[in-house]
Amino acid sequence: MGQDRLYYLTFLIAGHGATEEELRCRCETVETVFARRGVVPRKLVLRQVEGLKGVLPLAKNAPHDFERNLTSGAAACCLPLSVSSGGHSSGVMLCVSLFTRAPVFLDRFAGEHVVSNQHLFISGEPGSGKSVSGRTLAFLEGYRGVRTAFVDPEGEYVYFTESLDGQVVTLRPGKFSGINPLDVSPEPEEDGTLRVNVLDKITDLQGLVGAVFRYHSGEGMNVRETALLEEAAREEYRERGITEDPTSLYQNGVKKAMPTLSDIQRRLAGKPGAERLADAMKPLLAGGTLGMFEGQTMIHLQDAPYICFNLRGPWAGTSPALSAFTPRCRGYGRCLPRRTGRPFRSASPWRKLGCSCGTPTPPSTLRPWPGGSGSTAARLLSPLSASRNSQAARKAGR
8 A cells, every 4th residue: 555656647549541541440449449438538639740749659749739648557558569459468468459569368278366267158140150160269278178068960070070180979869879878987076085976976867867858848857756766766876785885886907897777777667656757768778769878888078178079970869969968967077087177168059958967967958949050159168177188188289
């Protein structure tokens, strides 16, 4: 306190134009920008020479009758490379400021003291470059060790992912994707210890089955069905001796077979009051229209710098948003460690029709905007967590 200084400044703006009309248009642009801030610029009528001397690097402060007093902090914000609109001090370079010509940086994982929310929304008309912007940002962030996953309804990120040694997970109705949503792995805690988070997997399972209910009937599971599904999942993990202890996942040095959706469905079929729940899970089993997650995990995504969940294909009578739910839910975190920050991108907007999940997972009942990719109005970039993997990033950069 009491250490701040007071400065007297004059802001001079020089306008140039090849013609009188061009000069007039540029001056109107300046006036419009200032009007948004409630500032009225004054013209140096018949004093142009005096003003020109003021903007030249001659260390002459002229004219003097327009001085304003500013504190040292406010004066520092007027410097071109420290202006508040210049973005972050680190990160990827997005562009150059139209007004200051200073580089604008973005670091969505700089920490809560810098960025309180890492979500990013890109909007624009069809063909304006939303997808290109998303791919460019993913590529630049890859240099900084940020791994990226795409939910891709149109297949437009497949080539990008394959070209950078990423992993493409193709989701088709009735075809196994290679991912078991009930597969668990040790995950690091904040204290550095490893723990198997079985409860998170059960929550993801409830969201996936609930998505089927809401898509076909418009309503989710009731309280009893939710409890029965959790009970069946707990029994399956318990039968295999799987607990929060990472060593419980292995037997004789080999990872145990994980529960599958068919195991859960068979167990529910034998429980009184779970008949409707068991029937609702049948489309999720092998051969069903949503049987994309029935089987043991065959794809390992831990080292992939980019992951693309490709949903392009025939979806007659089936919502591709249901298949997108599993990679979007928190169970997807088994593929990439969650503790440090990574972006998760949806390549096309989805309309939320209703979600009664009690957990902070993305909406499970979703439909694409009408018109397909040609009328796409936005790109959603939503980070779940991060993985700083410099080796994978350098590989992706090459």
